[in-house]
Amino acid sequence: METTTLRPPQHRVSPIARWYWAAHAAVGWLILVAVQVVWLIADGDDIPLRVAGLVATVVLATAHVVVMPVWRYRVHRWEATPEAVYTQSGWFKQEWRIAPVSRIQTVDSARGPLEQLFRLANVTVTTASAAGPVRISGLDRETAQRLVDELTAKAQATAGDAT
Amino acid sequence: MTTATVTDWRRLSVRMLVIHPIQEVVRAAPALLGLLVAGSSSGGHGPLWSLVGVAVTVLLGTMRWFTTTYRITPEHVQVRKGLLHRKVLTVPLDRVRTVDVTSNILHRVLGLARVEVGTGRSDRKGGGELKLDALAAAEAAHLRVELLHRENRTAAPAEGTAVDPATGAPAAPVAVPWQAGVETELAALRPGWIRFGPFTLSGLITVGIIAGFVSRLASEGNVNLGQITPVKSTLGWFGSLSLPLEIATAVVVLTVFVAIASTLGYVLAFWGFRLTRHSSGTLHVNRGLITTRATTIEERRLRGLEFSEPLLLRAVRGARLIAVTTGLRVGQGAQRGGSMLLPPAPRREAESVAVRVLGGDAVTVSGPLTPHGPAARRRRFTRALGVVVSWTVVCLALWEWSDLPAWTWVAGLALLPVTALIAADRYRSLGHALVAGHLITRWGSLVRRRVALEYDGIIGWNIERSFFQRRAGLVTLTATTAAGRQGYRVQDVTLAEAIRLASAGSPGLLDPFVSEGTPRPEPHVSGGPPDLARPVVSG
Known part of the structure; x- marks a missing residue:
C-alpha cells in the first residue's frame, strides 16, 4: 500500500x-x-x-x-492531458493539484513586469471552487499561449456550468 | 400562473416608504438619544450633523422606491436600480440557487418581506446578489415560487443546463402550477431544544453589542458613567474585593449574562423552526420569533451536509446541521445563517434529520471513521506543544536577560496541559471514510466538524505537504468544490490513502498519474534526488 x-x-x-x-x-x-x-x-x-x-x-x-x-x-512540473490538468508546485511546502478539464471555468494567462523581463508567463486555471485554482508559473510565453489555447478549446467543448 | 410570459417591471411595496425612515432613525438611535440627554446646552455641532446625516439617508432611502424595479422573464430575473448610476442586474433563472425571505418586526407589522436571491456567483464580490427591500409578504412568497418552483426541472440533468442563453437557450419551460407539489416536514423545533441555547455562546456578541451601544450613548451624550450612583456604588464594592474574588465575580457575572443572552438569542432566532421538503425539489427553512426568515434551497444544488459541534455544545451532546450547497458559501456576509438546516439540537436528532435530507442510510452520517494513525497524532502534539514551548522559552529568556514580567512564561507553562488536551482531542476528531457516494471527513476540536460531501460535488483535488509532513510521511488532501467552504480537507493521511480517497471520489481522474512504484522510504517527488527534504544546494 x-x-x-x-x-x-x-x-x-x-x-x-x-x-x-x-x-x-x-x-x-x-x-x-x-x-x-x-x-x-x-x-x-x-x-x-x-x-x-x-x-x-x-x-x-x-x-x-x-x-x-x-x-x-526541481519541484515545479505540469501536465495537461485531455482529461485533466496536473501540477506540482512549491518548495518547502509542496503541492499537487489535479483539476478535471470538464470542470474548468476560465483559463487566464498573466505576465507581471518581472516576468516580462524574463519573457515568462503564468497560467491560472480556475474552477467553480474558490479553493481550487491551478496555477503554473514560470512558463515561457509560447508554451503558456499554447497551453491557454489548448485548454480553452477543451473547456469550451464540455457543457454544463461546471459546478 | 405561467412564468413563460414576460412580466412587466414591478415596483417595491409602497409601504416600504414608511419602514425606511423608521429603520434609519433606529439605527441612529444612540446619536439621537445622546442629543436628547445632552440637550442643546452643551453646544457643539456634532449631534446636529448626526441629524443631518439621518435626514439624508432617509431621503436617499425613499428615493429607492422610485428607482428600483424588477421583473422576471422566461430566462432571467432582472433588477433595475440606482438614482444617478443606473444599474440593471440580470441573473439567469437557472443560476438561482437560494431565495431568502426575511421580515423584521417592522416588516411584519406592515405585512412586508425582504427578498434576497442567492446565485452561484459566490466568487464575485457583491455584484451577483439580488436584494429587494421590501415587497408585500404575499408577493415575496409568490416571487419565491416563481423563482424556484418555476418548472418541472425542464432543463434535464444538472450538468445539461444551458450556460449561455445566447447560444441556444432551452425551450421555454413548461410551467407547472406549484400547488401540485406536496410539502413534507423533516424537522420542527421542540421546546426542549432551548436547553442548548446557553451553550451556543451567541450571547457573547449580544454582550458586545450592548457594551458598544452603552459606550456610544455615553460618548454622544457626554455622560460620565462613573458618576451614576448605582454604577458608582457597584464599582466601589467591586474594587474592595481581593483579586481572586474579583476575577471569580467577573467570570460568574459574565457567564450568567452570556447564558441568558444566548438562550434569548436562541429563542429569537429559532422559534417556530421548521424544515420541510417540497416535492418540486427544494428545502425550506422557516424560523424566527420576531424577525422571521424563510430560506429556500434548491435540492439539486445540495452537495452534502456538515455537522458542526462547538466544544460546549459537544459537551452536552448537541450539534448543528449546515447545508453544503453550491452557490451558498458558509458564513458569508448577508448569507450568514442561510445554509443552516437545523439549529443546535440533540446530536441524535441532527443525525436522523441528516438521514432524511440525504435520503441515504445512517452510515453516511454516523458511521465509523478511519483514524489517521500514530504519525498524525504525533504531529498534533508537536504542533500544539511546539508553539507553547517555544513561547515559554522565549519569554523565559527575555525575563532572564531583559525585564519581561514573569507571568508571561508562567502563563505559557500553565497553558501546557490545556494544549496537550486540545491536541489529544484534535487527534480524536480526525477521521475519514468513503460511504455511499460520499467523502466523509471530520476535524477540529474547539469546533468539531464532520462533513459528508457527494462525489459529484467534488471539482478537483489538492494534495499538500509541508516540510514536516513530508518527514512524517503524511499529506493533507483537499477536495475542492463549488459548495459550502469551497474545499474540504482530510488532514494528515498517508499519500497512499489520499490517492485511494481521490481515486474513489473521481474515478479514473488520477489513474494516469498514479504509479505503483517500488517501495521507497518516502514518495519521490521530482526528477532530482528522491529526498527533497535535504536538497544538495548550490548544485
Whole structure:
C-alpha cells in the first residue's frame, strides 16, 4: 500500500524561471535591506545590534535567493492531458493539484513586469471552487499561449456550468 | 400562473416608504438619544450633523422606491436600480440557487418581506446578489415560487443546463402550477431544544453589542458613567474585593449574562423552526420569533451536509446541521445563517434529520471513521506543544536577560496541559471514510466538524505537504468544490490513502498519474534526488 504514489507531471517549467524566482525574491529582500540601511544611518543608538540585524538579513536573503529557485525548479512540473490538468508546485511546502478539464471555468494567462523581463508567463486555471485554482508559473510565453489555447478549446467543448 | 410570459417591471411595496425612515432613525438611535440627554446646552455641532446625516439617508432611502424595479422573464430575473448610476442586474433563472425571505418586526407589522436571491456567483464580490427591500409578504412568497418552483426541472440533468442563453437557450419551460407539489416536514423545533441555547455562546456578541451601544450613548451624550450612583456604588464594592474574588465575580457575572443572552438569542432566532421538503425539489427553512426568515434551497444544488459541534455544545451532546450547497458559501456576509438546516439540537436528532435530507442510510452520517494513525497524532502534539514551548522559552529568556514580567512564561507553562488536551482531542476528531457516494471527513476540536460531501460535488483535488509532513510521511488532501467552504480537507493521511480517497471520489481522474512504484522510504517527488527534504544546494 505504501508504494502507491503520484508520479511527477511530465513537463518542467522554463529553466529561466529559476532566474525569475531569484530576482523576485531578491527584490523583496532588497527592500528590507534598504529599510535597515536607512535606519542604520538615520540615528545612532545600538549600532552593533543593527549591524547584526543587517548581517542576519543579508545571510538569510542570500540563502533564500540561492536555494529557493533551484529547489523550486526541481519541484515545479505540469501536465495537461485531455482529461485533466496536473501540477506540482512549491518548495518547502509542496503541492499537487489535479483539476478535471470538464470542470474548468476560465483559463487566464498573466505576465507581471518581472516576468516580462524574463519573457515568462503564468497560467491560472480556475474552477467553480474558490479553493481550487491551478496555477503554473514560470512558463515561457509560447508554451503558456499554447497551453491557454489548448485548454480553452477543451473547456469550451464540455457543457454544463461546471459546478 | 405561467412564468413563460414576460412580466412587466414591478415596483417595491409602497409601504416600504414608511419602514425606511423608521429603520434609519433606529439605527441612529444612540446619536439621537445622546442629543436628547445632552440637550442643546452643551453646544457643539456634532449631534446636529448626526441629524443631518439621518435626514439624508432617509431621503436617499425613499428615493429607492422610485428607482428600483424588477421583473422576471422566461430566462432571467432582472433588477433595475440606482438614482444617478443606473444599474440593471440580470441573473439567469437557472443560476438561482437560494431565495431568502426575511421580515423584521417592522416588516411584519406592515405585512412586508425582504427578498434576497442567492446565485452561484459566490466568487464575485457583491455584484451577483439580488436584494429587494421590501415587497408585500404575499408577493415575496409568490416571487419565491416563481423563482424556484418555476418548472418541472425542464432543463434535464444538472450538468445539461444551458450556460449561455445566447447560444441556444432551452425551450421555454413548461410551467407547472406549484400547488401540485406536496410539502413534507423533516424537522420542527421542540421546546426542549432551548436547553442548548446557553451553550451556543451567541450571547457573547449580544454582550458586545450592548457594551458598544452603552459606550456610544455615553460618548454622544457626554455622560460620565462613573458618576451614576448605582454604577458608582457597584464599582466601589467591586474594587474592595481581593483579586481572586474579583476575577471569580467577573467570570460568574459574565457567564450568567452570556447564558441568558444566548438562550434569548436562541429563542429569537429559532422559534417556530421548521424544515420541510417540497416535492418540486427544494428545502425550506422557516424560523424566527420576531424577525422571521424563510430560506429556500434548491435540492439539486445540495452537495452534502456538515455537522458542526462547538466544544460546549459537544459537551452536552448537541450539534448543528449546515447545508453544503453550491452557490451558498458558509458564513458569508448577508448569507450568514442561510445554509443552516437545523439549529443546535440533540446530536441524535441532527443525525436522523441528516438521514432524511440525504435520503441515504445512517452510515453516511454516523458511521465509523478511519483514524489517521500514530504519525498524525504525533504531529498534533508537536504542533500544539511546539508553539507553547517555544513561547515559554522565549519569554523565559527575555525575563532572564531583559525585564519581561514573569507571568508571561508562567502563563505559557500553565497553558501546557490545556494544549496537550486540545491536541489529544484534535487527534480524536480526525477521521475519514468513503460511504455511499460520499467523502466523509471530520476535524477540529474547539469546533468539531464532520462533513459528508457527494462525489459529484467534488471539482478537483489538492494534495499538500509541508516540510514536516513530508518527514512524517503524511499529506493533507483537499477536495475542492463549488459548495459550502469551497474545499474540504482530510488532514494528515498517508499519500497512499489520499490517492485511494481521490481515486474513489473521481474515478479514473488520477489513474494516469498514479504509479505503483517500488517501495521507497518516502514518495519521490521530482526528477532530482528522491529526498527533497535535504536538497544538495548550490548544485
